Amino acid sequence: MKNVTIYTTPTCSFCHMTKSFFKQNDVEFTEIDLTKDQEAIKEVVSATGQMGVPVTKIDDEYVIGFDKATLSRLLDI
Secondary structure (H helix, E strand, C coil): CCCEEEEECCCCHHHHHHHHHHHHCCCCCEEEECCCCHHHHHHHHHHHCCCCCCEEEECCEEEECCCHHHHHHHHCC
16 A cells, blocks of 8 residues: 655645545545644655645655646556
8 A cells, every 4th residue: 555645735726636536546645734734844845845735745756736647657546
């Protein structure tokens, strides 16, 4: 099983789309709300150079935004 973490904010429509995609495909994930976790913000920016959301970490790979094709490939779905 893949280790999936999604970094989100409450008002992000692409975050909601990504989470819906995961739920539709029975992908278990951990959600981290960046509005409540300053350390997570530093981690994401340091790892990706990006400040936008969603950022999804699948094992050791990061996906920026709702990139359905890349998410599907990394999740083998």
